Each structure stands twice: as structure tokens, then as C-alpha cells.
Amino acid sequence: xxxxxxxxxxxxxxxxxxxxxxxxLAIALFVGTLLLLGAGHDPVKxxxxxxxxxxxxxxxxxxxxxxxxxxxxxxxxVAVAGSMGLWNIGAEGQIMAGxxxxxxxxxxxxxxxxLILILMMLISAxxxxxxxxxxxxxxxxKLGVNEIITTLMxxxxxxxxxxxxxxxxxKDPDSFNFPLAPMLPDQARLPTLFSRAxxxxxxxxxxxxxxxxxVRYTAWGYELRIAGSSxxxxxxxxxxxxxxxxxxxxxxxxxxxxxxxxxxxxxADRITxxxxxxxxxxxxxxxxxxxMRPSGVAAVALxxxxxxxxxxxxxxxxxxxxxxxxxxxFVLFGAIGAGVFSRYTVSFGNDSLPVNEEATS
Amino acid sequence: xxxxSSISDKEPLSVELTEVWKRFPGVVANAGVxxxxxxxxxxxxxxxxGAGKSTLMNILAGVYRPDSGELRIHGRSHxxxxxxxxxxxxxxxxxxxxxxxxxxxxxxxxxxxxxxxxIKTGQLESDVAEMAHKFGLEVDPAxxxxxxxxxxxxxxxxxxxLWRDAQVLILDEPTTVLTPSEVDELGQILRRMAxxxxxxxxxSHKLHEISGICDQATVLRQGKTVANSLPMATTSQDELARLxxxxxxxxxxxxxxxxPGQALLELKNLSAQSDRGVNAxxxxxxxxxxxxxxxxxxxxxxxxxxxxxxxxxxxxxxxxTIIMNGTDITxxxxxxxxxxxxxxxxxxRLGVGLAPQLSITDNAxxxxxxxxxxxxxxxxxxxxxxxxDLITRFGVRAGNLSGPIAALSGGxxxxxxxxxxxxxxxxxxxxxxxxxxxxxxxxxxxxxxxxEQRDSGAAVMMIxxxxxxxxxxxxxxxxxxxxxxxxxxxxxxxxxxxVGMAMLSDTKVSSKP
Numbered sequence: 075x076x077x078x079x080x081x082x083x084x085x086x087x088x089x090x091x092x093x094x095x096x097x098x099l100a101i102a103l104f105v106g107t108l109l110l111l112g113a114g115h116d117p118v119k120x121x122x123x124x125x126x127x128x129x130x131x132x133x134x135x136x137x138x139x140x141x142x143x144x145x146x147x148x149x150x151x152v153a154v155a156g157s158m159g160l161w162n163i164g165a166e167g168q169i170m171a172g173x174x175x176x177x178x179x180x181x182x183x184x185x186x187x188x189l190i191l192i193l194m195m196l197i198s199a200x201x202x203x204x205x206x207x208x209x210x211x212x213x214x215x216k217l218g219v220n221e222i223i224t225t226l227m228x229x230x231x232x233x234x235x236x237x238x239x240x241x242x243x244x245k246d247p248d249s250f251n252f253p254l255a256p257m258l259p260d261q262a263r264l265p266t267l268f269s270r271a272x273x274x275x276x277x278x279x280x281x282x283x284x285x286x287x288x289v290r291y292t293a294w295g296y297e298l299r300i301a302g303s304s305x306x307x308x309x310x311x312x313x314x315x316x317x318x319x320x321x322x323x324x325x326x327x328x329x330x331x332x333x334x335x336x337x338x339x340x341x342a343d344r345i346t347x348x349x350x351x352x353x354x355x356x357x358x359x360x361x362x363x364x365x366m367r368p369s370g371v372a373a374v375a376l377x378x379x380x381x382x383x384x385x386x387x388x389x390x391x392x393x394x395x396x397x398x399x400x401x402x403x404f405v406l407f408g409a410i411g412a413g414v415f416s417r418y419t420v421s422f423g424n425d426s427l428p429v430n431e432e433a434t435s
Numbered sequence: 436x437x438x439x440s441s442i443s444d445k446e447p448l449s450v451e452l453t454e455v456w457k458r459f460p461g462v463v464a465n466a467g468v469x470x471x472x473x474x475x476x477x478x479x480x481x482x483x484x485g486a487g488k489s490t491l492m493n494i495l496a497g498v499y500r501p502d503s504g505e506l507r508i509h510g511r512s513h514x515x516x517x518x519x520x521x522x523x524x525x526x527x528x529x530x531x532x533x534x535x536x537x538x539x540x541x542x543x544x545x546x547x548x549x550x551x552x553x554i555k556t557g558q559l560e561s562d563v564a565e566m567a568h569k570f571g572l573e574v575d576p577a578x579x580x581x582x583x584x585x586x587x588x589x590x591x592x593x594x595x596x597l598w599r600d601a602q603v604l605i606l607d608e609p610t611t612v613l614t615p616s617e618v619d620e621l622g623q624i625l626r627r628m629a630x631x632x633x634x635x636x637x638x639s640h641k642l643h644e645i646s647g648i649c650d651q652a653t654v655l656r657q658g659k660t661v662a663n664s665l666p667m668a669t670t671s672q673d674e675l676a677r678l679x680x681x682x683x684x685x686x687x688x689x690x691x692x693x694x695p696g697q698a699l700l701e702l703k704n705l706s707a708q709s710d711r712g713v714n715a716x717x718x719x720x721x722x723x724x725x726x727x728x729x730x731x732x733x734x735x736x737x738x739x740x741x742x743x744x745x746x747x748x749x750x751x752x753x754x755x756t757i758i759m760n761g762t763d764i765t766x767x768x769x770x771x772x773x774x775x776x777x778x779x780x781x782x783x784r785l786g787v788g789l790a791p792q793l794s795i796t797d798n799a800x801x802x803x804x805x806x807x808x809x810x811x812x813x814x815x816x817x818x819x820x821x822x823x824d825l826i827t828r829f830g831v832r833a834g835n836l837s838g839p840i841a842a843l844s845g846g847x848x849x850x851x852x853x854x855x856x857x858x859x860x861x862x863x864x865x866x867x868x869x870x871x872x873x874x875x876x877x878x879x880x881x882x883x884x885x886x887e888q889r890d891s892g893a894a895v896m897m898i899x900x901x902x903x904x905x906x907x908x909x910x911x912x913x914x915x916x917x918x919x920x921x922x923x924x925x926x927x928x929x930x931x932x933x934v935g936m937a938m939l940s941d942t943k944v945s946s947k948p
Contacts, residue, residue, distance in 0.1 A: 293813050309749060312769050
């Protein structure tokens with residue numbers, strides 16, 4: 075019987091992951107074409123509109139950049155934890171915590187000079203995200219409690235906190251009873267770089283570069299990668315796993331918190347119920363497509379930002395924004411599916427029995 | 436050797452394996468094995484680790500396909516493609532690791548995989564209870580599996596095979612998880628099944644158990660049958676042990692270049708637990724001196740892995756002390772022990788000694804990266820040149836040094852690991868199965884490195900399952916069995932039989948009535 079079999083490549087195919095991403099995009103566009111045709115739209119028109127709105131001119135680029143900033147930071151947060159084999163599913167909540175912390179600084183420092191205010195807001199955002207991650211980090215490091223569950227559950231806590239604030243103590247008296255916090259003072263907003271792109275782009279880029287260098291070239295990052303590859307090897311070589319788990323999860327939360335602060339001061343300008351806008355969950359996809367490598371996060375975030383902005387733009391043409399969500403999902407499926415082939419070759423063997431198992435006794 | 440043909444004249448054979456060959460990359464596991472099991476008997480299959488028992492039974496149970504050879508069940512020739520084929524021919528295997536689902540009931544576990552489309556729980560449970568009663572395998576069919584003891588779980592595994600109406604049952608080291616009274620009970624259950632006309636193949640290392648339970652014994656050594664269907668009634672345990680370990684091979688000329696000096700490693704009353712929470716080894720006392728290799732011989736799973744881990748600091752000790760170079764290191768971290776001169780070559784190369792997903796260079800610098808820093812950064816150039824140096828000196832054949840280490844062959848992995856550990860001029864070397872799975876050149880290279888360490892004054896402890904290797908390179912030989920040291924031998928004068936008996940006999944239990 076001829077059955078296809080996957081054989082591990084000795085070396086992953088060079089450039090395999092970008093290729094896989096491209097194939098994923100192609101699959102997504104193909105499925106999207108069928109979808110659009112089925113719904114009675116002209117795919118060429120829709121796709122060109124999506125492209126123009128996201129990458130067509132500097133204005134479009136600036137909007138895409140603004141979207142890529144929180145996606146990239148959230149993706150980085152997940153990828154830093156993922157480098158050690160930890161899953162921070164709580165970036166969504168940590169983004170909210172960061173935004174709340176930044177907004178709180180803006181409330182008490184409304185008359186501070188802009189530079190100091192913004193700086194304090196961002197530091198506070200980092201702290202807010204870190205605080206939300208401390209519980210799961212301690213539980214994992216000291217007691218071995220699964221961090222996936224704890225970080226995920228804290229998302230619920232964070233969203234309730236946001237809801238309580240904007241329905242209660244922080245509710246804007248001028249909001250005509252909408253659940254919104256007041257706008258930030260003008261000097262609390264991040265400066266604009268060009269068109270609509272804000273300064274957060276540079277912050278995100280800098281943080282991603284620093285984190286990538288730290289993971290790749292420092293002793294700290296080396297220990298992180300050892301622990302991520304094999305906990306037993308880490309113990310063997312004298313790396314303290316509890317300390318590592320603790321610092322990495324808190325750092326991951328801190329980066330997500332920064333994403334919340336930047337999003338608030340750069341784009342949102344006020345706390346709303348949708349302040350985190352799914353960035354924390356999209357960050358998991360971004361990190362997964364970047365193979366948990368901080369250095370890959372920026373490119374993936376940019377492409378994802380473009381797909382999201384493009385998807386929003388076609389709503390004016392009567393296409394549901396769900397189309398863009400479906401496209402994102404198929405980019406992920408396609409890229410993960412295609413990614414398999416960068417690590418495996420396919421052969422058609424006629425023996426379904428395990429022949430390479432080691433003889434034990 | 437007995438003639439199987441003379442047996443088959445008297446009784447119908449339920450299992451007949453002839454000239455079975457099975458090769459794995461780099462090793463011949465079965466080289467023309469013969470096995471003949473009579474209907475209604477309990478047949479012991481004996482052999483040291485690596486003798487080819489498990490491979491042979493996996494062939495009989497349809498897990499592996501033999502390269503050549505004939506397989507007859509109840510006189511009919513078969514070629515099994517998978518375990519289901521073997522089961523439909525009436526061959527069922529009870530594996531050493533149980534394959535049961537904790538949240539399912541006993542009855543559900545038993546019918547798993549062969550359940551009718553509609554399960555009537557009451558009917559099923561009474562059917563299971565009836566069958567269990569028939570063979571004396573008393574278990575409650577409705578009880579969830581997680582509540583059962585290891586002995587009870589084994590009964591469930593046996594019932595699983597009986598439920599599929601297996602006429603030939605293979606039990607792979609069934610007594611390792613059992614208490615002595617459970618072992619006696621198992622013997623009675625097996626006898627009942629044999630009286631019912633079934634055949635049982637019983638794999639074990641423990642000779643005293645086999646002599647009480649089994650009717651015949653077949654002994655394998657180095658993939659060949661060395662004794663075929665010996666009647667247990669007239670065969671002594673000594674004779675079986677000698678057959679298993681073989682005659683003393685000619686020991687190569689040993690030039691002893693150093694005389695042992697001061698004690699560098701000393702264990703005093705050391706005890707530790709296994710992962711399952713039982714004592715892995717207890718009250719271990721010995722010293723290793725400068726300039727000697729002490730071999731630790733024993734069948735796998737008798738505490739030697741845990742002993743090595745405990746000395747290296749990867750497993751906490753329950754009691755006792757470890758003294759290295761005169762300092763008590765019992766509570767020191769693994770890294771502190773390394774810094775004070777302990778090199779550890781763990782049994783699991785990839786996964787403990789080496790990080791599989793990291794590059795060759797990253798793995799090479801595992802012990803020195805703390806010194807190769809400027810500020811927080813690891814100096815890439817120095818790491819690379821260190822790695823190149825290690826590779827050249829220890830003969831590692833590696834292509835792309837920034838490629839993943841998992842791409843290296845077993846021999847090259849071990850050369851890198853051993854080289855890295857020995858590079859810091861350790862005073863004590865603990866090597867656990869350092870040559871296992873390597874080809875001839877690899878074995879030689881690793882042994883030479885350990886001998887070199889001894890000659891330069893290190894104290895070397897070497898754990899191996901290969902008795903010939905230990906006899907060839909160690910200066911003293913300790914035997915561990917059941918977590919206890921059973922004897923000390925001088926490899927120059929000790930015979931293979933003596934050491935083999937110490938490895939296989941359980942002096943505490945073998946003196947039973």
C-alpha cells in the first residue's frame with residue numbers, strides 16, 4: 075500500500091517560512107475569491123480596493139502601520155514567552171491593563187508637560203501589563219500551574235475591569251450616556267510621524283529590535299532558548315527554571331501592557347470596551363506565524379495589519395468585514411499547512427510499519 | 436541444544452518461530468532466532484538487555500515485521516502486518532507500560548477498540564465479570580481505572596487480551612510493577628490460563644520468579660537462541676544465568692598505567708526515590724579514587740540511572756551524603772557541582788545533555804557561555820572558535836555549525852557531549868551508558884576518552900548494561916540490583932558468570948521457601 079509519509083528534513087528549508095506565508099496568502103486569496111463570487115461580488119474590484127486602502131499610498135501605509143503596532147507588540151509578547159515554550163494567552167487582558175494604567179496616569183497628570191506625561195503613561199502601561207502577568211507567572215514558576223489557563227482567565231478579569239470603569243467611575247459625563255471614558259488631554263497623545271502614523275511605530279520597532287537581539291545574542295536569551303528546547307538540559311546546565319519562567323512571563327505581560335499604552339495614546343485616545351480590539355489574540359497568530367521568533371514578528375504584524383485594514387475598507391462596498399476575518403484565518407491555515415513542508419519532505423513508502431525505531435532489548 | 440522437533444512430536448505447538456532475522460540500522464536485533472512454545476504451557480523467554488527479546492516479541496505481536504523467517508501459530512504460517520492481524524490469529528501482548536485510559540471504567544478499558552456499536556453497560560460489565568472470575572482475575576468492572584493499583588491494572592491489561600480471545604499471551608516483564616504477593620497471584624492466574632489450553636510467553640530477568648512460574652525456558656543471547664525450550668524442572672538457576680551471560684570472553688590486554696590515589700568521590704549511605712515515588716536505590720556506599728574507573732553493572736531499571744542523576748544533582752537524595760574532593764556537595768546545585776570538577780555524561784544525550792532544537796555551537800558552549808560574555812552579550816566569535824576547537828579535538832563530524840544539533844548522528848552527538856564535559860579537566864567523571872547505541876568506532880573513541888581521563892588522574896564512574904565493556908575497561912566493578920549494591924568484583928579475575936549471577940539474583944527474595 076502506498077501511503078504518503080512525512081520525513082523530517084535535516085535542515086529546515088532556507089526561507090521556508092516566508093514561502094509558507096506566501097502560499098498561505100495565496101490560498102487565502104483563492105478561497106476568498108470563491109467566497110466573494112458566491113456572495114455576488116467582483117473579486118478583482120474587492121481585492122484592488124483592499125490593496126489600495128492598506129498599501130496603496132502613504133496615507134494607507136500610515137493606517138496599516140498604526141494597526142501593525144499593537145499587533146507587533148502583542149505578537150512579540152507571545153513570542154518572547156514562546157521562545158521558552160510558555161504560552162501567554164493573556165495578552166488581550168494585559169493590553170487592557172496597560173491601557174487602564176496609562177489612562178490613570180493621564181487622569182492624575184492632566185496638566186503635566188507632554189513628554190513627561192507620555193513617558194509616565196508608557197512606563198505605567200508596562201507596569202499594568204506586568205502586574206496582570208505576575209499571578210500566572212508565580213503560579214507557574216512556584217507551583218507548576220498551567221499558564222495557558224491562568225493567563226486566559228485573567229482576560230475576563232481585565233474586560234470586567236474596563237467595563238466597570240467606563241460604566242462607572244471613569245464614565246465621560248459628556249458622552250451622552252455611552253460607556254466611554256473621557257478623551258485624553260491633547261498633550262498625552264503620541265506625536266504624529268507622517269500622515270496618520272504615530273510615534274508608536276518607532277517605539278514598537280525599537281522594542282522588537284531590542285527583544286530580538288536579547289533573545290538571539292545575550293546570555294539571558296541563550297538560557298531562554300535552552301529552557302525552551304529542553305527543561306532537563308536547562309536544569310543540567312544550572313539554569314534556574316523558576317526564575318526564568320517568572321521573568322519571562324512578567325516581561326511578556328509588560329510588552330503586552332506597552333501595546334495597550336501605545337494603542338491608547340496613539341490611536342484610541344480614550345478607554346472604550348474595545349480598547350484591546352482582539353490584538354492580544356491576533357498576537358498569538360502573529361507569534362505562531364513568526365515561529366515564536368521575536369525577529370519575525372514585525373513582518374508578520376505588518377502583513378496582518380494590511381489584511382485587517384483592507385478588510386475594513388471593503389465594508390463600504392457592501393462586503394461584510396467577516397470576509398477579512400475569514401481571510402486572516404485562511405492565511406494562518408495555509409501558512410501553517412505550507413510550513414510543514416519547510417520542515418518535512420514527503421515520500422510515498424509501501425511500509426506503514428515503524429522501521430526506524432531503535433531496538434531496545 | 437534441544438531439538439524442537441522432538442517436542443512437536445508429542446504436543447501441538449502453539450507458537451513456532453524459525454530462523455527469524457530482524458535488523459535495525461546499525462544493529463542486528465534477531466539473528467536467526469528459534470522459539471517453540473507448547474500449547475497449554477508457560478514459557479519463559481530469557482536474555483540480557485539487548486539480547487533481542489523485545490524485538491522478537493514485537494515481531495510475534497505484529498508490531499515489527501521480520502526481515503526473514505517463519506512464524507507459525509497453531510501450525511499455520513502467518514505474516515502479520517499489524518497488531519490487529521496478530522490478535523485475530525490469537526496472539527496478544529501485555530506491554531510493560533500499560534495502555535489504559537484512567538477515566539474509563541475497567542469494563543470500558545477492556546472492550547476499548549473492540550466494542551460493539553451499542554454498548555449496554557450492564558451486560559458488558561456482567562460479561563467482563565464472568566470472564567474475570569473464570570481466570571481468577573478478580574476486578575470490579577464498574578470501577579474507574581484510576582482507582583486501581585498497578586497490580587490490578589495489569590489484570591485489566593491481561594483481561595483486555597483475553598477478551599479478544601488470545602490463545603497466546605505475551606507478558607513483557609510483568610512482575611516489575613508487582614509486589615511479591617502479587618507475583619505469586621499472577622503465577623496462579625497464568626497457570627489457570629495455561630490449564631485452559633492457552634500458551635503464555637513470560638519475559639523476565641528475575642530467575643527465581645521464572646523457576647516458580649514457568650514450564651520451559653528459551654534463552655537468547657546477542658540475537659540468537661542459545662537454549663531452546665529447556666524444561667524448568669531440571670534446569671538450575673545457575674545454568675540459566677550462565678546461558679544468559681555466556682562464557683567469559685577473552686579479556687583484552689589491559690595495561691594499567693596508574694595506581695589509584697586518594698578518594699575523589701565518596702557516597703555514604705546514599706538513598707533516593709524514583710519518579711514513581713518508590714526507593715530507586717538505598718544505602719549506597721562506595722568511593723572512587725583518583726586514577727580508577729569504577730564500573731556499575733546491572734540490568735536496566737535497577738537504580739543506576741537515578742544514582743547518576745543524584746550524584747550530578749539532578750535528583751534530590753533522601754538521605755546520605757555525597758563527598759567530592761573532600762567537600763560535602765549533597766545539597767549543591769548541578770552547576771556548582773560542575774564548577775567544582777564534576778563532569779556528567781547523562782544517559783539521555785538529546786534532551787538532558789544537549790538541547791535538541793539549538794545549534795551545534797549553542798550546545799557546545801553550554802558549560803562555558805558564562806565566561807564568554809561581554810556585558811550581557813555572548814561573544815559569537817569566541818563561541819564559534821570554541822565550538823570549532825571542540826569539534827576538531829574530539830573528532831566530531833559536523834557540517835553546518837549553526838544548524839540544529841539533532842541533525843548529527845548518534846556517535847557525533849556523543850563525541851560533542853563527552854568532549855564538552857571533559858574539556859574543563861574534571862576531577863570526577865560520571866558517565867551513564869556513554870557508549871550505548873554507538874557504532875564500533877564510536878564506542879572505541881568514547882572508551883578511550885574515559886581511559887585517558889583515568890590516566891590523567893580523574894575518578895571515573897561508568898554505568899553500562901554491557902558487561903563485556905565494563906569488564907574490559909573498568910578497574911573495579913560494582914553490581915547494582917534492586918537499588919542495592921550486590922557485590923564488588925575485580926574485572927581482571929571475575930568471571931562473567933559470577934557477575935551475571937549478582938546482576939540477576941535477588942538475594943533477599945531468592946531465599947524463599
